[in-house]
Amino acid sequence: MKKQWISSAAFTIALAMTIGYTTQAQDTGPRLPDGKPDFSGIYTQPATVNATGPRGNLIFNADKMAPVKPGAESLLYHPRTGDTRLDEPRAMCLPSGFPSGMLYILPIQIVQNPKYVVIIPELQRAARIIPTDGRPHREGIEPTYYGDSVGKWDGDTLVIDSVNFKPWILDDYHYTDPTKSRWHTDALHTTERLKRAGNKLQYQITIDDPKIFTRPFSQDFELTLRPDWDKMGLLEYVCEENNRCAGGNCRDSAAK
């Protein structure tokens, strides 16, 4: 009997400790007056969780992608053409687009109110203005580099649904392989899930491109909140200011 009591007490203590730990580990940070988590702040670039391969923090890992449909390899990988606008668009100051524009070495700021979440990568300062008031995707808009995004809350997780993309580079794969670049099609549909855990923002992107892949696949990233970067804030980023060797032809400096 005594043995049973001790064992039961130990179990209760262990359970209490586990609950306490879990509560601490799931600290979801500050909240807006409407009770939703407030993600506002400046964060580090997303870093791949369990990154592998070259430039592993900043591109999708091929070994975690879904299988490519038969015959669709050429939609995913485009051989280098010699036209920099296609091979390495950012080198010509063309947009990185989404998701590529989220995966770069510069910080990302999130500004939030009850109606919108605005995600601003310092790279090209291309603000993604994401309504969270329940509206549907816009109709009659031509496809864009960053797609059309709407957000909704699933408990403490912000879920961003994006469609209507222009076919464009998927990520910075071309910096790891000089023979080709990696693309998505106009069928791309992404789902992002963002959740605060302490000073981290857990960030999952699900890629669904049914013209290329047999099924959707997800990759996990993590951003770190950097309150110490608030004072400096995001810096201006005018790519054309001094892109001296665009396309391989260096010109005189334009910087003043």
Add this chain to the structure above:
Amino acid sequence: MTRGGLLILTIGLSFVIGSPILRAHHSEAAEYDATKPVKVTGTLSKVEWANPHVWFYVDVTEGGKVTTWGFSTQPPGALMRRGVTKDALKIGAVVNVEGIRARDGSNNGSMRRMTFADGTQVLTPAESAR
């Protein structure tokens, strides 16, 4: 060889294949030729603290003739958040720069390593900075 500067320019695939510094980086294939490494020593003559990449210029003196080389490195934002500001690049400082040459053959390149005379390196290799 003069006191003002030393220019060593080596072009050759065999060197590149054996270079762990270059192999550690992305291709930058549109602008720079990874098969054409460049290494110069000279004085820092100009800094452009601008996007998409900071550029700095090095005056290299050889045989009484001054040649100016330009090198790109990381974006200003990436350097500043590591605590590196424009003030870290003093005009007149003697620097040694290793990089790869621009495809058009001009005296420009992408920096791989920049070292001051005292051995310090404030601009770490520009990994992932394109």
